Amino acid sequence: MIDGEKNIIERAIGGEASAFGRLYDEYQPKIYRFIYLKVGHREEAEDLCHQTFISAWENINNYRFQGYLFSTWLYSIARNKVIDYYRAKKTTVNLEIETIKILEIGVSNEQLIDTRLEMEKAKDAILKLNSLEQDVIIMRFIEDLSPKEIAKSLDKSEVAIRQIQHRAIKNLKKILEINE
Amino acid sequence: MEKDLFKILKQLQNIQPDLDYSNQSRLLILLKNNNEKHRGYAVSDVLSWLNLHRMISAASLISAFIIIVFLTVSYLPGNKNNLVAEANEVNSSIQIRLDEIKYLLENQSPINLDQADIAREKLELSAQALNEANELNAQGVEMEKILEKIKAAEQALNEIELLLSQ
Numbered sequence: 001m002i003d004g005e006k007n008i009i010e011r012a013i014g015g016e017a018s019a020f021g022r023l024y025d026e027y028q029p030k031i032y033r034f035i036y037l038k039v040g041h042r043e044e045a046e047d048l049c050h051q052t053f054i055s056a057w058e059n060i061n062n063y064r065f066q067g068y069l070f071s072t073w074l075y076s077i078a079r080n081k082v083i084d085y086y087r088a089k090k091t092t093v094n095l096e097i098e099t100i101k102i103l104e105i106g107v108s109n110e111q112l113i114d115t116r117l118e119m120e121k122a123k124d125a126i127l128k129l130n131s132l133e134q135d136v137i138i139m140r141f142i143e144d145l146s147p148k149e150i151a152k153s154l155d156k157s158e159v160a161i162r163q164i165q166h167r168a169i170k171n172l173k174k175i176l177e178i179n180e
Numbered sequence: 181m182e183k184d185l186f187k188i189l190k191q192l193q194n195i196q197p198d199l200d201y202s203n204q205s206r207l208l209i210l211l212k213n214n215n216e217k218h219r220g221y222a223v224s225d226v227l228s229w230l231n232l233h234r235m236i237s238a239a240s241l242i243s244a245f246i247i248i249v250f251l252t253v254s255y256l257p258g259n260k261n262n263l264v265a266e267a268n269e270v271n272s273s274i275q276i277r278l279d280e281i282k283y284l285l286e287n288q289s290p291i292n293l294d295q296a297d298i299a300r301e302k303l304e305l306s307a308q309a310l311n312e313a314n315e316l317n318a319q320g321v322e323m324e325k326i327l328e329k330i331k332a333a334e335q336a337l338n339e340i341e342l343l344l345s346q
Contacts, residue, residue: 017210024206032197046197050205057209115191122188141189173185 002026006065013060020057027071028053031078034138038082040127048085052078072145072153079135079154125175133168140165204265211268263323270330274310277337281344299340306336 002008002022011019031052036045055077056063063073126134135154139145147165151158313329 021206021210024209028202028206029196032202033192033195036195037192042198046201046205049197050209053205053209118188119191119194122192137189141186142192169185176185 001069005070009060009063009065009070012057013063020060023070024053027074030071030143031074033142034075035078035082037123037126037138037142038131038134039085040123044085048078048081052081055081066152068149068152069145071143072149075135075139075153076155079131083131121176125172128175129168129171132164133171136161136164137168137172207265208268211271263327267323267327267330270327270334274330274334274337277334277341281337281341295343299343302336302340302343306333306340309333309336 008019008022012023028049032045032049035048035052036042039045039048052074056074059077063070126137129137132154136150139150139153140147145153147158147161151161154161156164309329309332313326313333316326316329
């Protein structure tokens with residue numbers, strides 16, 4: 001959360017582009033990652049992420065600050081964009097493996113290859129989960145959102161989120177074991 | 181296994197969007213809002229001008245301003261991004277020109293009938309070019325042609341600004 005986030009959001013609601021720019025800087029990498037892990041393709045993720053922030057900017061007047069992170073609202077917009085994307089596509093999802101860019105500072109080549117392979121495997125395994133399980137895994141274990149925040153973003157109860165989380169981990173392990 | 185799994189998932193935090201893409205997307209999103217804000221006062225600018233000068237046909241000038249369409253060219257994945265950025269840059273420049281024209285109209289002494297006719301003509305040219313650009317954009321026509329139209333609109337507005345500042 002950005003310091004003084006509530007104030008920044010209010011300024012953005014008032015039409016101050018630089019305030020929205022700050023929210024973009026803070027949350028765009030997270031939203032991009034969320035979308036990328038759900039569509040598995042860089043260019044599609046870029047396009048959907050761009051659309052997500054356009055929608056957020058156009059509809060920021062509808063945002064109500066309720067003590068939750070601004071990102072929970074952005075995740076729900078991004079989620080709808082991904083749903084629309086798959087609905088419109090109606091073809092086989094492109095699961096082509098793209099090289100994930102990672103920070104390479106202070107890491108040996110061997111370590112780098114291992115890390116990259118692990119990440120690729122995890123990325124592909126996430127793509128095989130159902131949409132809700134993907135959401136919970138990404139938000140909870142990659143983006144560190146609390147079950148309460150995830151519940152808010154997905155419009156579900158905390159109990160339901162914990163159940164989905166349990167099921168998602170089980171399925172993810174199974175997929176990774178099969179792919180070993 | 182579970183511990184490893186969480187560790188691997190955490191590593192996915194290293195996935196980052198491309199910096200150029202992020203900067204460009206940010207610029208386009210924030211420009212979009214500026215366009216919409218400007219659309220709101222274009223007509224009132226003309227009305228205040230008409231109140232001040234009352235020397236040319238109100239109907240024709242109003243219609244010219246109303247059909248001025250402020251474009252927001254959409255972000256297109258792929259290699260056209262430079263052209264999209266350029267189109268949006270020119271579009272921003274158009275807004276600056278309009279700000280300047282508005283300022284000149286509000287702060288200058290009344291212009292003569294000939295100047296008003298020329299200004300109206302150029303305004304119509306600019307409106308027409310922007311309208312055509314908007315249609316081409318909606319049809320998904322190649323960006324070079326859209327850019328050409330936007331530049332023509334900018335040129336016409338430059339000429340009005342020059343005329344008014346004489």
